[in-house]
Amino acid sequence: MAKRKSHKPKEDTKTSFMFPSLHQRVLDAISDQAVSARFDEKTTNQSNNKYSTNITGKFKCSNKDCSKGGWSSKKVSILIRGYPGNGYNALVFNQRCQSCNKLGILTLDENSYVERVAYRLKKWAGVRTEEQPYEQNAGPPHKSELCEGCKQGYCQKRNYWED
Numbered sequence: 400m401a402k403r404k405s406h407k408p409k410e411d412t413k414t415s416f417m418f419p420s421l422h423q424r425v426l427d428a429i430s431d432q433a434v435s436a437r438f439d440e441k442t443t444n445q446s447n448n449k450y451s452t453n454i455t456g457k458f459k460c461s462n463k464d465c466s467k468g469g470w471s472s473k474k475v476s477i478l479i480r481g482y483p484g485n486g487y488n489a490l491v492f493n494q495r496c497q498s499c500n501k502l503g504i505l506t507l508d509e510n511s512y513v514e515r516v517a518y519r520l521k522k523w524a525g526v527r528t529e530e531q532p533y534e535q536n537a538g539p540p541h542k543s544e545l546c547e548g549c550k551q552g553y554c555q556k557r558n559y560w561e562d
């Protein structure tokens with residue numbers, strides 16, 4: 400198989416993903432504020448800062464026999480963590496298919512990722528930033544039972560949307 404440059408994860412059965420390849424774009428987005436950061440792939444809980452929010456993405460069902468095909472979400476759960484010495488990472492959580500309950504194959508909306516992460520890093524660095532206007536974006540209700548972020552207890556909308 401040819402090695403393709405892609406932000407899609409290699410496995411389709413992961414419950415969460417990291418995108419170190421987008422680090423440079425995050426850096427570009429915060430450089431105007433003289434904020435520095437380095438991507439830290441440690442997944443320990445030794446973070447000094449933690450923030451969960453949502454980004455936008457598309458999913459394809461990993462089950463090729465499934466008739467649903469795919470779906471898009473404005474509430475892809477993301478957990479941003481800060482570490483000592485300007486370290487950070489961001490964990491993006493997978494979702495399950497509504498019709499067959501298999502995990503999705505994520506295609507990230509890279510702009511929404513970069514904006515959210517950059518915004519949070521600036522905030523943690525103490526830079527005054529404008530509130531993002533789409534912070535409370537509308538969209539279909541978040542389905543906790545299909546969200547791996549909810550399952551692992553990180554998703555912001557967990558209690559909000561539950562019946």
Ligand SMILES: [Zn+2]
Binds near residue numbers: 460462466467500
């Ligand atoms: Zn499916």
Ligand SMILES: [Zn+2]
Binds near residue numbers: 542546554
């Ligand atoms: Zn969730």
